[in-house]
Amino acid sequence: MKWNPDECDCSVAYTLAIVGGKWKWLIIYKLWNNGIQRYGELKRNIPHITHKMLSQQLKELELEKLISRNEYHQIPPKVEYALTEKGVSLIPILQLMSQWGDDNKPDIESK
Amino acid sequence: MKWNPDECDCSVAYTLAIVGGKWKWLIIYKLWNNGIQRYGELKRNIPHITHKMLSQQLKELELEKLISRNEYHQIPPKVEYALTEKGVSLIPILQLMSQWGDDNKPDIESK
């Protein structure tokens, strides 16, 4: 399932190679919705994600320049994450996904 | 990584639970670009996908009503796949993904 982004024939495949998996989309979306957040906040805002997955995905997102990481050298440590401009450019896609999810959810319940 | 769509708090997560993974997005996109296609055509149009993956994903997409399957009872068999209306409703998302991929691909080469 993991491709090399460079050998992707079509642009959709390229995008999916960069933002592949479910967690990354979700992390980006939560960073957009709730703004700059610390590691712990982010974890609390994303149900079911494990410690390992979150830190791993955050590292990869940072490598792709989709998010930025700001570390305060304190005890106890404090690290804030934020979307970069490149990360923000993915938001329209996520808004459509959110819309589609709303429209197609089987249960219509007042949220 | 596999969630139950029903227990997804947010709409983005719901969408990703339905259209999760990389192959599904790509299959839908290829069905849109090239129109109704037989199994073999589809396979040829999606680089790297294996027999097992394609048939597996097609079955799941059909269960979600995103694609339709039309079987001709002939020898040799012929089966055509097409997007449903629900499937087509995902196209705007894929167009944005395609756009984003174009904009962010490192190599600018005349395709």
Place this chain on the structure above:
DNA sequence: CGGAATCCAAAAAGATACTG
């Protein structure tokens, strides 16, 4: 030709413990 089933290898993900 389309696809189901099997077996096996590889990768992803969870739990847990440890560190600055």
Place this chain on the structure above:
DNA sequence: CAGTATCTTTTTGGATTCCG
């Protein structure tokens, strides 16, 4: 608190074979 490392389990994917 944030992050790393290790170990184990689960999931995914590939190759192959058989069937309508």
